[in-house]
Amino acid sequence: MVFYDTTSRLTWCVFVSILVLFPTVVLHSSANSNEDQQSQDDEAATSPYGICAHLTWGDDYDDAEFQLQQMKSAGIGWARVDFPWKHMETQKGEWTYDRSDNVLELSGSLDVNILPILIAEPAWASPAYQHLDDWRSYVQNVVGRYKNKLRYWEIWNEQNGPHTWYGEPNAAQYARLLEAAYEEIKKIDKDLVVVIGGHSGIPTEYIEALYAAGAGSFFDVMNVHPYQIDPESYQFREQLDELKNLMGQHGDDGKPIWITEYGISTQNSVPKVSELLSGVVSGGLAAIDSQREDWSPLLLDDPNYLGGFGYKAEAIAMNMFKPMSPEKIKLEDLKALEPSKNGLIVLPPTETFPINYFDDIERYVQRGGVLMFWDGVPLYYDATKYSRDNPLNSIVSTSYRERLHVGWEAYWTKDGVPTSSTSNSPGRSWTADIDFPEKTPKASRFLNSGAIKDNDEFLPIIYSSNDSYQGVSAAVYKFDSELKGGLIVLSFIGVTWGETEERQAQRLPRKYLSTLQAGISLMFWYEFLAHEWDPFHNEDHFGIVGREHNHKPAFTAMATLTQARPPGSSVVEEFWRSDSGDLYHPQWKRPDGNLAWAIWKPEGEQTYSIRVKGDIHDTFDYLGNQIPISMNNGEATLVFSESIVYIIGPEEIEFTKTIGVNPPENLRITGN
Incomplete structure (x- = not known):
C-alpha cells in the first residue's frame, strides 16, 4: 500500500505485510491452478538460481566436474544441460548414454539439479517434426532412463527463431513435436513436468499461434529468453503482463513462467x-x-x-x-x-x-x-x-x-x-x-x-x-x-558490443532480483563457462568463469547474491522501485527470518541519508565487500550507484536524497 504526503517534501512510504509466501504462489496462483502443478512450481522455486552449461558437449564435458563443483560453491541450484539426440542415437537404434550418465552422477553427488533439453536430431531424422515416430523413440528412451533422477524436461530451444528451427519458424510444426514429447513423457510418469522450449524474447504472437495449434494442453511451464528486454525495465513488466494475460485467456494463468536463458556478453575487451x-x-x-x-x-x-x-x-x-x-x-x-x-x-x-x-x-x-x-x-x-x-x-x-x-x-x-x-x-x-x-x-x-x-x-x-x-x-x-x-x-559490425566484466557483474544480481520481483520463480543465466576463443564473438564471452578457470567478477557477484538472498527467501512487497525509476529497492524475507534489501540506481550515483529502525546485521556490495556504516543518532550517509548495496536486518529504512536535490526526496520502506 502506498501513501503520498502533500507537504513540500516529496514523500512516499511503503508499508509491507510480511507473509511467508513463495513468489510463485503469490504471482502465479489462480483459481485454475491445481495442487500438483503448484507443488511442482514450489519445488523448482526452492532454488531460483540456474545457469546454462553445455556439460555433455566437447570441452565442457571434460570440465563437467569442475563446473558443477564451482556452481555448488556459488550457490547455484540448477544447471540447464543439452541432451542432444544426435549424440545419444548416432545410428538408428544404437544408444550412447556415457556422457549424460556421468554428468548426472556428478550433479547428484553435488546436489545440483539438472534441467535437460531434448533437442538436436541426427541427420537421418531431420527435420524432427517430420520424423515423429523416431522423435517419440528418443523421448521414450531418454526420459525412461532418467525418470527417477530428472523431474523437469525442456522440449527444444528458441523454436521461434530461424536459426534454431528450420529456416522459417512455424508454430504448428513445433506444436506437433511438443505434443508427441508431452504424450510420451506423461506415459512414463504423469508427475514429470514438461517445460516448453525457451522462446527467443517474449513473442506473444508466436505463442498465440501455438495456442491456436493446440499446444496449450502439452506443456506445464511457460518459458522465455528475454535477451532484448531489460528485466529491470517497465517494458519487461508490460510484456510479461501481456504474456500472462494471453495465458489466462487460454486457461493457463496457473502455469509458472521460467526464464531459461538470459545473459550479458563481455566480448570485445x-x-x-x-x-x-x-x-x-x-x-x-x-x-x-x-x-x-x-x-x-x-x-x-x-x-x-x-x-x-x-x-x-x-x-x-x-x-x-x-x-x-x-x-x-x-x-x-x-x-x-x-x-x-x-x-x-x-x-x-x-x-x-x-x-x-x-x-x-x-x-x-x-x-x-x-x-x-x-x-x-x-x-x-x-x-x-x-x-x-x-x-x-x-x-x-x-x-x-x-x-x-x-x-x-x-x-x-x-x-x-x-x-x-x-x-x-x-x-x-x-x-x-x-x-x-x-x-x-x-x-x-x-x-x-x-x-x-x-x-x-x-x-x-x-x-x-x-x-x-x-x-x-x-x-x-x-x-x-x-x-x-x-x-x-x-565497416566491421559490433566491435563495441558487449559489456565490460565489471558491468556484467554489476548487472547479474540486478537481473535475477528483477525477475524474482516480477514473479519468475526460476532463471538461468547464460552461461557458466566462457570459452573466450574469439575476442570479437559474443557467444564466447557470456560465461561467468573464464577459459582458464578464472572467476570473472560475475561469478563472485552470483555467489554474493545467493548468500544475500538464499534459496527459500520470499518477496516481501511487489512494489520495489521509486515512481521516478531512479532508485530500486527489492525486499525479501530470508529463511533465517531476517529482512533484507538490495538497493541500487539504474544509472549514475546519488548520496542519501538513511535512518533505520532495528539492527543492521550486515551491509556489503555486489562483490561481497563489507560497507562500513557509521551511525550517528540513528542516521548514516550512503552512496547508491549502479552497484548493489545489500542491507540485512532492519525492520525499516528511510532514505532521504539531500545532495543536489531541492526539496529533498524522502522514501521510507518498512517491513511491518
Whole structure:
C-alpha cells in the first residue's frame, strides 16, 4: 500500500505485510491452478538460481566436474544441460548414454539439479517434426532412463527463431513435436513436468499461434529468453503482463513462467579493440595529413544520435586516443566547430545517423574536417525513425552516402560478396600500423571507391577476405573535390558490443532480483563457462568463469547474491522501485527470518541519508565487500550507484536524497 504526503517534501512510504509466501504462489496462483502443478512450481522455486552449461558437449564435458563443483560453491541450484539426440542415437537404434550418465552422477553427488533439453536430431531424422515416430523413440528412451533422477524436461530451444528451427519458424510444426514429447513423457510418469522450449524474447504472437495449434494442453511451464528486454525495465513488466494475460485467456494463468536463458556478453575487451582501432586511426590521420600532429579528437556524444556512445564505446574511444583525452560535443555544436582546431570528430559506433543534422556533418567535411565512422555502413538508417523491432522502415536513400563519397557493397547488394569474411590483412601502406590479435573481427559489409570524385583518394587500410573474395573493411577517404577533409571508416559490425566484466557483474544480481520481483520463480543465466576463443564473438564471452578457470567478477557477484538472498527467501512487497525509476529497492524475507534489501540506481550515483529502525546485521556490495556504516543518532550517509548495496536486518529504512536535490526526496520502506 502506498501513501503520498502533500507537504513540500516529496514523500512516499511503503508499508509491507510480511507473509511467508513463495513468489510463485503469490504471482502465479489462480483459481485454475491445481495442487500438483503448484507443488511442482514450489519445488523448482526452492532454488531460483540456474545457469546454462553445455556439460555433455566437447570441452565442457571434460570440465563437467569442475563446473558443477564451482556452481555448488556459488550457490547455484540448477544447471540447464543439452541432451542432444544426435549424440545419444548416432545410428538408428544404437544408444550412447556415457556422457549424460556421468554428468548426472556428478550433479547428484553435488546436489545440483539438472534441467535437460531434448533437442538436436541426427541427420537421418531431420527435420524432427517430420520424423515423429523416431522423435517419440528418443523421448521414450531418454526420459525412461532418467525418470527417477530428472523431474523437469525442456522440449527444444528458441523454436521461434530461424536459426534454431528450420529456416522459417512455424508454430504448428513445433506444436506437433511438443505434443508427441508431452504424450510420451506423461506415459512414463504423469508427475514429470514438461517445460516448453525457451522462446527467443517474449513473442506473444508466436505463442498465440501455438495456442491456436493446440499446444496449450502439452506443456506445464511457460518459458522465455528475454535477451532484448531489460528485466529491470517497465517494458519487461508490460510484456510479461501481456504474456500472462494471453495465458489466462487460454486457461493457463496457473502455469509458472521460467526464464531459461538470459545473459550479458563481455566480448570485445576494451584493450583488444582499442589496440586494433588505434592503428587504424593513427595511420588514417597520417594519410589525410602527414604534417599534422595535433588533431584534438572530439566525441559526438548526443542522446539524439541513437543514445550517443554508451559506456563500452566511450571506454574504447578514450583508450584508443591515449594519451589524449577527447572532449565530448553535441550535435548543436557542429556548426561552430573549426576544422583547423578540432580536426577529427568520432561519431557514435552505429549505422544510424540524425538525418536532420546531416547538412552540418557534410559542411564540416567541406571545410576540411575529418570524420570517423566505425560500425558497419555509414549513414544507413535514419536515427529519428529507427526501431530495433523494425529497422527496415528507417533505411535512407544512397544519396547521403554519395554526398560524402562513400561507396560500399554487401551480400544483399551484390552477388559473390560473402556474408562473413574469414581473414584480415593490412593494406600495403599500413603493415606497421595495424596490430591484429590472434582472432580478428569478421566483415559482412565492404567499402569501395565507387562514389569518389575528382582528385579524391580511396586508401584501403584493412582487407577482409574469404576463399573467393577480397574486400576492404577499413579505409581512408582523402578528399580533394568539393569535399576537402576526409573520412576514416571501419565497416566491421559490433566491435563495441558487449559489456565490460565489471558491468556484467554489476548487472547479474540486478537481473535475477528483477525477475524474482516480477514473479519468475526460476532463471538461468547464460552461461557458466566462457570459452573466450574469439575476442570479437559474443557467444564466447557470456560465461561467468573464464577459459582458464578464472572467476570473472560475475561469478563472485552470483555467489554474493545467493548468500544475500538464499534459496527459500520470499518477496516481501511487489512494489520495489521509486515512481521516478531512479532508485530500486527489492525486499525479501530470508529463511533465517531476517529482512533484507538490495538497493541500487539504474544509472549514475546519488548520496542519501538513511535512518533505520532495528539492527543492521550486515551491509556489503555486489562483490561481497563489507560497507562500513557509521551511525550517528540513528542516521548514516550512503552512496547508491549502479552497484548493489545489500542491507540485512532492519525492520525499516528511510532514505532521504539531500545532495543536489531541492526539496529533498524522502522514501521510507518498512517491513511491518
